[in-house]
Amino acid sequence: MPRNRSGMWFEDFEIGQVVEHAVTRTVTEADNVLFTCLTMNPQPMHLDAEFSAQQEFGKPLVNSLYTLGLVVGIAVPELTLGTTIANLGFESVTFPSPVFAGDTVWVCSEIVAARASRSRPEAGIVTFEHCGFVRDDTLICRCRRTALMRRRPGSREE
Incomplete structure (x- = not known):
């Protein structure tokens, strides 16, 4: 088990949690x-x-794939650091407003789904909706991603 963990275990996620x-x-x-x-x-x-x-x-746009990576990365310390087994994919990604050099990005995440893995008793599957914002709380990125998350040691459904 990773020593450097600040992410949440599968059992800690609640649907609707922000x-x-x-x-x-x-x-x-x-x-x-x-x-x-x-x-x-x-x-x-x-x-x-x-x-x-x-x-x-009128000026260079920040690469949207950098924006996506930054939005997901900002969410890692509180949600998944040391507790993710694998990122399973992205259901949707949108960029409603541009990002420019000098913009400060902040992120909030909502847990939109969570279920025990049927094939891996030591894991659960969680779907996150990450939203990135800049300036006057302008939405710059919204994405839904699914991850395979570790269960808390000793709480496995076996």
Whole structure:
């Protein structure tokens, strides 16, 4: 069992439970450029200030996949650090508003489903809805993801 654990055990999750995460993160231009280049995305709306100045938003947009990763990552310490077995997938992902360098992202998560695993008695399956916000509480990302979570030691249904 991992020694570094702050995440919740499967038994700790309750449907409807909402967590406002303590960690926030201000996105920098370097974050956006590095992520965009590392993922081989040459889209000028992320990398080219002159190109972006002539587009709808007037400045470079933060790469949406970076936004998704950041929103999920901010949720990790309180929910899943050391207690996730595997991320099983994303049911939906939306980006209703853009993110720009200098925006500070904060996240809240809701538990929307939880059930014991039928094939793994040491685990349960939890579905999270993560919502990321910036500025004046503008929603910038909403995603539903499902994870295979560890049960509390000694509480396995066997």
